[in-house]
Amino acid sequence: MQLTQILDQVYPLPQEAREKIIGRVGEVRFGKNHLLMRAGRVEGNLYFIKSGIVRAYADKEDQEITFWFGSEGETIVSMNSYVAGRPGYEHIELLEPCVLYELRAEELQQLFQEDLQIANWGRKFAEKELIKTEERLISRQFKTAAQRYKELLADSPGLLQRVPLSHIASYLGITQVSLSRIRSEIR
Amino acid sequence: MQLTQILDQVYPLPQEAREKIIGRVGEVRFGKNHLLMRAGRVEGNLYFIKSGIVRAYADKEDQEITFWFGSEGETIVSMNSYVAGRPGYEHIELLEPCVLYELRAEELQQLFQEDLQIANWGRKFAEKELIKTEERLISRQFKTAAQRYKELLADSPGLLQRVPLSHIASYLGITQVSLSRIRSEIR
DNA sequence: ACCATTATTTATCATTTGTAAAATTTTATT
DNA sequence: AATAAAATTTTACAAATGATAAATAATGGT
Numbered sequence: 373m374q375l376t377q378i379l380d381q382v383y384p385l386p387q388e389a390r391e392k393i394i395g396r397v398g399e400v401r402f403g404k405n406h407l408l409m410r411a412g413r414v415e416g417n418l419y420f421i422k423s424g425i426v427r428a429y430a431d432k433e434d435q436e437i438t439f440w441f442g443s444e445g446e447t448i449v450s451m452n453s454y455v456a457g458r459p460g461y462e463h464i465e466l467l468e469p470c471v472l473y474e475l476r477a478e479e480l481q482q483l484f485q486e487d488l489q490i491a492n493w494g495r496k497f498a499e500k501e502l503i504k505t506e507e508r509l510i511s512r513q514f515k516t517a518a519q520r521y522k523e524l525l526a527d528s529p530g531l532l533q534r535v536p537l538s539h540i541a542s543y544l545g546i547t548q549v550s551l552s553r554i555r556s557e558i559r
Numbered sequence: 560m561q562l563t564q565i566l567d568q569v570y571p572l573p574q575e576a577r578e579k580i581i582g583r584v585g586e587v588r589f590g591k592n593h594l595l596m597r598a599g600r601v602e603g604n605l606y607f608i609k610s611g612i613v614r615a616y617a618d619k620e621d622q623e624i625t626f627w628f629g630s631e632g633e634t635i636v637s638m639n640s641y642v643a644g645r646p647g648y649e650h651i652e653l654l655e656p657c658v659l660y661e662l663r664a665e666e667l668q669q670l671f672q673e674d675l676q677i678a679n680w681g682r683k684f685a686e687k688e689l690i691k692t693e694e695r696l697i698s699r700q701f702k703t704a705a706q707r708y709k710e711l712l713a714d715s716p717g718l719l720q721r722v723p724l725s726h727i728a729s730y731l732g733i734t735q736v737s738l739s740r741i742r743s744e745i746r
Numbered sequence: 747a748c749c750a751t752t753a754t755t756t757a758t759c760a761t762t763t764g765t766a767a768a769a770t771t772t773t774a775t776t
Numbered sequence: 777a778a779t780a781a782a783a784t785t786t787t788a789c790a791a792a793t794g795a796t797a798a799a800t801a802a803t804g805g806t
Contacts, residue, residue, distance in 0.1 A: 430697055437700050439693075451693060455686040461697070484679055491678035492671055498685035499642040505692045506626075506638060510617060510648070512699055513624050513732050517763085537784065545700050550763055552785050704793085724754065737793055739755050753802065761794070772783065 373444045375473050378420045381445065383496035389489040396479045400472050408448065409464040415453040417474050421446050424470025425534050428462040429542070438542040441528075441535065447497065453477065467535055517546045518554045560631045562660050565607045568632065570683035576676040584660045589653055595635065596651040601644060602637040604661050611657025612721050615649040616729070625729040628715075628722065634684065640664065654722055704733045705741045
């Protein structure tokens with residue numbers, strides 16, 4: 373997926389503004405299982421996914437909790453680092469080999485102070501992520517684990533083929549055993 | 560709480576930009592139990608809470624699910640309306656008599672297109688809300704209902720005195736009976 | 747202060763989900 | 777194809793939460 377397209381699906385930018393961003397972006401590649409970001413650090417870059425799929429997870433005692441999947445066209449950003457300059461609580465792990473567009477957070481912050489349209493792009497980005505997150509939070513309360521699983525299947529049909537069920541279970545907020553039970557009841 | 564202070568705690572604005580917003584804001588008052596926003600409508604205003612406390616809730620079949628409380632200094636906005644011009648899924652109900660600063664969403668959108676600092680204010684607002692929402696989503700997975708209750712007590716000590724436990728239970732994602740059990744085990 | 751209403755707690759039982767361990771299936775490697 | 781490793785499912789049991797109804801406490805209006 374091309375960077376122009378990725379940027380525009382957040383908020384269409386005038387040519388000039390778009391080029392300011394593109395000029396500061398580099399392409400990088402990492403292999404499967406690479407740890408792109410680690411919890412506890414302030415992360416200096418953000419990434420747009422050209423191809424591949426990743427997960428964000430947080431440590432809980434001895435286990436890991438996956439709370440986000442990102443694939444083609446999505447943006448990888450440690451919100452705490454990006455917003456507040458604080459260390460993030462999330463690890464980002466590549467679940468496939470990925471091609472990423474890399475951008476220094478500092479440079480983007482600079483652009484936010486220079487360019488009205490880029491500031492509005494940043495606003496739209498956060499707003500859209502917010503709606504998605506809010507909807508997930510509410511869906512936790514509204515829907516049973518089985519419903520959430522079915523919805524995930526419907527919304528992201530390819531996901532099951534690309535991601536281990538253990539991560540899916542964690543993402544849905546249930547144990548893998550519970551997810552197995554749900555899957556067996558459906559068929 | 561003064562509007563200037565409310566705006567500044569999101570993102571400090573230069574005097575000129577701040578006045579552009581303040582000039583478009585009016586003060587309104589509503590009584591307890593007033594329904595400020597209704598699900599299924601596109602909401603044309605946003606509000607800053609000068610005093611009082613409100614809840615956002617969504618309908619689930621025969622019951623209501625409270626997913627947010629807002630009090631002094633917080634911003635009331637139907638995210639779907641504000642971001643996407645779509646009807647929201649939330650009702651906003653006043654739990655106390657409130658004094659609110661009212662702003663037309665359309666006028667704010669206009670300011671986003673005119674003023675770089677206001678666009679960045681809007682960006683910061685969404686980013687901060689996003690972090691809060693993301694943390695709540697993760698806390699759902701990390702923590703037991705009892706832990707979440709204790710945290711809510713610690714973070715918002717006054718809340719229990721201002722809000723019925725039925726709403727608190729719903730906010731925590733448990734039934735009122737469950738919350739009662741938790742409360743009795745603590746003491 | 748009294749009554750009616752609403753809010754909260756308690757009790758009982760059913761359901762769901764979690765934990766731990768073993769069994770099975772799938773995948774990767776030689 | 778055979779083996780080892782990893783992923784997934786199954787089983788048995790424990791713990792947490794839900795549903796319903798009844799009991800108690802708190803609140804608001806007259």
